[in-house]
Amino acid sequence: MTASDAFVPLRIALLTVSDSRTLDSDTSGQYLADALVAAGHVLAARVLLPDHRWKIRAQVAAWIADEAIDGVITTGGTGFTGRDSTPEAIEPLLDKPMPGFGEMFRALSWHEIGTSTLQSRAFAGLANGTFVFCLPGSTSACRTAWEKLLSAQLDARTRPCNLVSLRPRLHER
Numbered sequence: 001m002t003a004s005d006a007f008v009p010l011r012i013a014l015l016t017v018s019d020s021r022t023l024d025s026d027t028s029g030q031y032l033a034d035a036l037v038a039a040g041h042v043l044a045a046r047v048l049l050p051d052h053r054w055k056i057r058a059q060v061a062a063w064i065a066d067e068a069i070d071g072v073i074t075t076g077g078t079g080f081t082g083r084d085s086t087p088e089a090i091e092p093l094l095d096k097p098m099p100g101f102g103e104m105f106r107a108l109s110w111h112e113i114g115t116s117t118l119q120s121r122a123f124a125g126l127a128n129g130t131f132v133f134c135l136p137g138s139t140s141a142c143r144t145a146w147e148k149l150l151s152a153q154l155d156a157r158t159r160p161c162n163l164v165s166l167r168p169r170l171h172e173r
Contacts (some may be wrong), residue, residue, distance in 0.1 A: 035146045
């Protein structure tokens, strides 16, 4: 077995954005926390915040600045209502967007929810060498994102390539 054949656990912080849920009623966040731990990753932090642009940005910025955090996953706040502000909060923090994530998420969601996928503003990117993934708030959307995209790309054993293998080169200039 070579080093690239080994699983590499990542330290992932999880943020739920919701005005109506608590940690006890947060089924989406709980699903993601359970799934990433079951996959072998470390749940580095878990926070629930109201849909408030500046609070969201401050929390995610703190995690991005923390060298011990490899990735951030958010759930919620990606819709079109007046309170949905996750993209506006986080996109300015990104060094590089990952447009393929949102495109692929919506393509996969099409098979589950049809044209309603147009309402999703799911996105991802890289900030200070930290992967950032912003998912809708529904548990089924989180399941789709984890099972069909994130679990494979956050596993160093996925071929032909994965995000984990890029980590040593993320700070290149």
